[in-house]
Every structure is written in structure tokens, then in C-alpha cells.
Amino acid sequence: MEIADKKKISNRLKRTEGQIRGILKMIDEEKECIDIVTQLSAVRSSIDRVMGLVVAENFKKCLEEPSENPELQKEKIEQAIQLIIKK
Incomplete structure (x- = not known):
């Protein structure tokens, strides 16, 4: 993951x-429920x-730096897609 992305x-996590x-x-x-x-x-x-x-960055890395094992590559791409869909 690139430094800028990290x-x-x-920063987003600190804000959260x-x-x-x-x-x-x-x-x-004891603020109002709706506000909380x-x-x-x-x-x-x-x-x-x-x-x-995070998922997008890992997906991008997977595409830019493919695994030498096509089955492993396919599995990693499917995992990334499932994480995106699950969201």
C-alpha cells in the first residue's frame, strides 16, 4: 500500500x-437518542x-502484481469482490 493511501x-480512522x-x-x-x-x-x-x-487498494495491487499461480490469483480476486459485495 502506498504511503499516501496509508x-x-x-486520517479517516483518527477522525472516526x-x-x-x-x-x-x-x-x-444524555443527549437525544436521534442525535446519538x-x-x-x-x-x-x-x-x-x-x-x-483498503479492499480497493488490495484489489488494485492484485491486478497490477499478478500471482504466478493463476488459481491463487483467481482466489484473491474473488475474495476482494466478495468483500466489496458484502459491504
């Missing part, structure tokens, strides 16, 4: 971590984006 993923801390604070302060759920939804969306970036 930094992008790291901050969102989770904010949610914990909202719970402690809205923030939880934002965290889920952020995690989904990070997962997409």
Missing part, C-alpha cells in the same frame, strides 16, 4: 475515533469508506 486511511469519543460524551450528557443514532450512522459510514479504500 495516510488517507489513517474522534466521532466515537464524541458519541460517548453525548451518551454521558445520527452520529453512530456517520461512524458506520466512515468505517465503510475505510473498508472500501
